[in-house]
Amino acid sequence: MLPFDGPTWLAILEQYNQAIWPLHGVAALCVLAAIALAFSGARFAGHAIGVLLGVLWIWIGLIFFGGSVAPFHFAAEELAGVFVAQGLMMVLALTVMGRGGIFGWPGGRTGVLAVVLVVYAVAAHPLLGHLLTDTPWSQLSYVGVAPAPTMLLTLALLLLALPRPPLIVAIIPFLWALVTGYMAAGLGLALEYIPATLGVAAFAVMVVRRFQRSEPWLDG
Amino acid sequence: MIDRRRSRRSFLKLAAASAAGWWASLSPAGFAAEREPHRKPIPSSGERIPVIGMGTWITFNVPDAPGPMAVRREILGRFFARGGGMIDSSPMYGRAEAVVGDCLRALDRPEALFSATKIWTRSTSTGREQHADSLDLWGAGRLDLQQVHNLQNWQAHLETLRERREAGEVRYIGITTSHGRRHDEMERIMRSEDLDFVQLTYNILDREAEQRLLPLATERGIAVIANRPFRQKALIERFEDHPLPDWAAEIECENWPQFLLKFIVSHPDVTCAIPATSVVAHMGENMGALYGPMPDAAMRERMVAWVGDL
Numbered sequence A: 001m002l003p004f005d006g007p008t009w010l011a012i013l014e015q016y017n018q019a020i021w022p023l024h025g026v027a028a029l030c031v032l033a034a035i036a037l038a039f040s041g042a043r044f045a046g047h048a049i050g051v052l053l054g055v056l057w058i059w060i061g062l063i064f065f066g067g068s069v070a071p072f073h074f075a076a077e078e079l080a081g082v083f084v085a086q087g088l089m090m091v092l093a094l095t096v097m098g099r100g101g102i103f104g105w106p107g108g109r110t111g112v113l114a115v116v117l118v119v120y121a122v123a124a125h126p127l128l129g130h131l132l133t134d135t136p137w138s139q140l141s142y143v144g145v146a147p148a149p150t151m152l153l154t155l156a157l158l159l160l161a162l163p164r165p166p167l168i169v170a171i172i173p174f175l176w177a178l179v180t181g182y183m184a185a186g187l188g189l190a191l192e193y194i195p196a197t198l199g200v201a202a203f204a205v206m207v208v209r210r211f212q213r214s215e216p217w218l219d220g
Numbered sequence B: 001m002i003d004r005r006r007s008r009r010s011f012l013k014l015a016a017a018s019a020a021g022w023w024a025s026l027s028p029a030g031f032a033a034e035r036e037p038h039r040k041p042i043p044s045s046g047e048r049i050p051v052i053g054m055g056t057w058i059t060f061n062v063p064d065a066p067g068p069m070a071v072r073r074e075i076l077g078r079f080f081a082r083g084g085g086m087i088d089s090s091p092m093y094g095r096a097e098a099v100v101g102d103c104l105r106a107l108d109r110p111e112a113l114f115s116a117t118k119i120w121t122r123s124t125s126t127g128r129e130q131h132a133d134s135l136d137l138w139g140a141g142r143l144d145l146q147q148v149h150n151l152q153n154w155q156a157h158l159e160t161l162r163e164r165r166e167a168g169e170v171r172y173i174g175i176t177t178s179h180g181r182r183h184d185e186m187e188r189i190m191r192s193e194d195l196d197f198v199q200l201t202y203n204i205l206d207r208e209a210e211q212r213l214l215p216l217a218t219e220r221g222i223a224v225i226a227n228r229p230f231r232q233k234a235l236i237e238r239f240e241d242h243p244l245p246d247w248a249a250e251i252e253c254e255n256w257p258q259f260l261l262k263f264i265v266s267h268p269d270v271t272c273a274i275p276a277t278s279v280v281a282h283m284g285e286n287m288g289a290l291y292g293p294m295p296d297a298a299m300r301e302r303m304v305a306w307v308g309d310l
């Protein structure tokens, strides 16, 4: 149940973007570092990615939902709690317990999907929003500071976890992909269907990888 | 002979009466009398309120920015200029109460205002806080109507509301539900508690309340507010591509929103409907339903049959 319409959602994003500017730059640095680490295959990559993504999820929970969304949404506190919980789980699972295993290029279609997701989350999401829907830059969602692209980036990097990603930290991002689809319909923001669909697809691939020993169609 | 004289006299009387009526209807006073907004009494007090009010869910949950605030001021301005009274809100509706309060201050608090809000929480103490916040946000020392939203923790909240009524902070108290949910529980509360108002979903397609709740409201002397009159726009979207029936002109309906609203408020047990809008022109359309002839029982049946065939 969404208590606001599309223009109000965009106005909330605008107020938030203006309030946190220029922290988008810091978030972008965290994101780029996490991407580089994931593809590098470095031994400590999983531990570092856990902290980097964990901090971003906690930030979005506390500052975006707990601060900017709170006056407009009766469930903002609960949403903030969910994002903070995801952040803590990332830190716990990947950094403290080392459950991410090693990160690296998985090859095949999984690798291609991960790259598509990363490119979409980092650049294509705001670019398409601006070019196709004429949305001002100030009202767009940016990776690392807004929920939808951060959800997508998280799922993308988890696809790079070898031999297979820890599913437990993919559940909230998957649920948020569903919420993103619901918001696309309820707020009349058609472009939001893209991250929603990509997020669901990424989770489906993870589930298949988790429960199948060999997945030739994914590695193809 | 006598008969013919008598009939001539009565014809002359009738003609004079019609001419006088015609003249009265042309004179500004007659016109004003004819264009009086429809009002219905609150059974517990006899106070009469306009049958079209307004809701604020989604439509008034906007940021404190010049553009959206100016539109909301204009919507409220149009609402009061066209004879509106009741504004319904809730702490659940985000910034809606704050926005309404700001707009009312900008409009110098129109006298016709009938403020209606809710307590929306399971916690009894938070309920008390919400009531105090609402008094603040609406900028009034007193609210006209305070309701228990969706029957949440209604026993405790009704206690609070009775206390606040005693203290002069609320004039009327009530309970709400929507989407046809929890009608059985609402019925039990209506039978056992002393309420001024109930709020429930009633529109041309959602008519379940006609079975028990509406007659019970009249029996118990409770005013009824109809929420979701357009099923949150779904009804308008469903019907807008179809023309109105010719006979809609008999009840002065120029558009579907007026047709749908007149259906609701012409039910003898319904006190008012509270459509929500974020568009000034839509407010103008909706307030049109406050004037002109209302459908009678036969016409109401015809209305139901007509939309059933679409």
Ligand SMILES: NC(=O)c1ccc[n+]([C@@H]2O[C@H](COP(=O)([O-])OP(=O)(O)OC[C@H]3O[C@@H](n4cnc5c(N)ncnc54)[C@H](OP(=O)(O)O)[C@@H]3O)[C@@H](O)[C@H]2O)c1
Pocket: B054, B055, B056, B057, B058, B059, B088, B089, B149, B150, B176, B177, B178, B179, B199, B226, B227, B228, B229, B230, B231, B232, B233, B236, B257, B274, B275, B276, B277, B278, B279, B281, B282, B283, B285, B286
């Ligand atoms: N449990 C509860 O207590 C409860 C539950 C539900 C609702 N309510 C109350 O009841 C109120 C009304 O219900 P609602 O807001 O859910 O739904 P509603 O009034 O049935 O429909 C609102 C929608 O109708 C559209 N609309 C209004 N007038 C129009 C017109 N003339 N032409 C075209 N579209 C028009 C509005 O869009 P535009 O903005 O484009 O005009 C808005 O999207 C609420 O605002 C709330 O105050 C209470």
